[in-house]
Amino acid sequence: MNIKVTDAFILRSARAVVREESDALRLAAAGIGRDLVRAIRLILDTRGKLVVLGVGKSGIIARKIASTLSSTGTPSVYIHPVESLHGDMGMIAREDAVLALSYSGRTEETARLLPLLAREGLKIISITNDPGSKLARSSDIVLRLNIKHEACPYDIVPTSSTAAMLALGDALAITLMRAKGFDRSNFARLHPGGNLGKLLNLQVADLMHKGRKNPVVRSGASLKTALAAMTSTRAGAVSVVDARGRLAGFFTDGDLRRCLERGAADLSSRIDSLMTRKPLCVHPGTMAIEAAKLISSRQVDNLPVVDMKTRRPVGILDEKDLLKEGLI
Numbered sequence: 001m002n003i004k005v006t007d008a009f010i011l012r013s014a015r016a017v018v019r020e021e022s023d024a025l026r027l028a029a030a031g032i033g034r035d036l037v038r039a040i041r042l043i044l045d046t047r048g049k050l051v052v053l054g055v056g057k058s059g060i061i062a063r064k065i066a067s068t069l070s071s072t073g074t075p076s077v078y079i080h081p082v083e084s085l086h087g088d089m090g091m092i093a094r095e096d097a098v099l100a101l102s103y104s105g106r107t108e109e110t111a112r113l114l115p116l117l118a119r120e121g122l123k124i125i126s127i128t129n130d131p132g133s134k135l136a137r138s139s140d141i142v143l144r145l146n147i148k149h150e151a152c153p154y155d156i157v158p159t160s161s162t163a164a165m166l167a168l169g170d171a172l173a174i175t176l177m178r179a180k181g182f183d184r185s186n187f188a189r190l191h192p193g194g195n196l197g198k199l200l201n202l203q204v205a206d207l208m209h210k211g212r213k214n215p216v217v218r219s220g221a222s223l224k225t226a227l228a229a230m231t232s233t234r235a236g237a238v239s240v241v242d243a244r245g246r247l248a249g250f251f252t253d254g255d256l257r258r259c260l261e262r263g264a265a266d267l268s269s270r271i272d273s274l275m276t277r278k279p280l281c282v283h284p285g286t287m288a289i290e291a292a293k294l295i296s297s298r299q300v301d302n303l304p305v306v307d308m309k310t311r312r313p314v315g316i317l318d319e320k321d322l323l324k325e326g327l328i
Helices: 007-030 034-045 057-071 108-119 160-179 184-190 194-201 223-233 253-262 288-298 319-324
Strands: 050-053 076-079 097-101 123-128 141-144 216-218 237-241 247-252 302-306 313-318
Touching: 007 160, 034 123, 034 141, 034 160, 050 057, 057 076, 057 097, 057 160, 097 108, 097 160, 108 123, 123 160, 216 223, 223 237, 223 253, 237 302, 237 313, 247 253, 247 302, 288 302, 288 319, 313 319
Parallel strands: 050 076, 050 097, 097 123, 123 141, 216 237
Antiparallel strands: 237 247, 302 313
16 A cells, blocks of 8 residues: 655644543553552552563563662562473562563463462552453462553554553652652662663752852952952852852852943943842852742852852852753
8 A cells, every 4th residue: 555655644643642542541540540549558568579471562561660660679670480480489489479461461471370370378469450360360469451452453453552551650659659658868879870870869059169160259349359269269159258258249240241231331340230139149059950040040050059058159050061061
């Protein structure tokens, strides 16, 4: 069959798939009820790990669900049902629980394994579209997908079903995460590396310029003195402090340009009349990603870093340092 592949055809097809899968997710959400509550409570009461099973496309989704569960505070492992039937059952302990995935509920390898696990006393949760299937009958709790048809035009390729499986797995993982009080610090501990590690672990104290690289002048100083401090440290701003060393204001390259445009300043001008009073600032313990959001939303290049107790400027944060880390 010859098909004219126009731009309109491509867009129509792609949008139809996304709409079909969106509808499938809405049906899956509508089907969430007491069985999911029971599944959450069963997993919370499990002393061991959660063993996630699946074959084929369901196996791929099972791997992702197990990974998400483990990274959000619910120890989990994916085991291939075929490998389990050939020795890997030794990885499964009696204090574990099982989450089995099969759209049809008739996947032979998974269906054969579940009765063996049940005889060992393991509790079984299944995700399937057929509550009357062999898989479902072997389970203690059944989470039904409620899929009417796949997004594939022939209702064959796993599309809507895998999207719904993944969403239900995420629903389990995030609900368990919240129920266990698994917070940002726990997440950071399990994700120390890569960009995610930066987002969760990097603080302003790790990036700020301090000591001699942090330009500071006293209240009453001249514009010339402030510019000299900025130039010597190659910073685009300077903190102004009062007699007790507390932050009184902040002066930036942008402030200088605006003053020159108005003809409101010369080198002998007092910095107090030119600086921004009560400037936006961050603390050393502020997460770098939060500081990055602040810099982007307020469209500034630098922020003073102030000690929370003393109100003294202990550093300066530059937009360029956040750019280097990929946070902006």
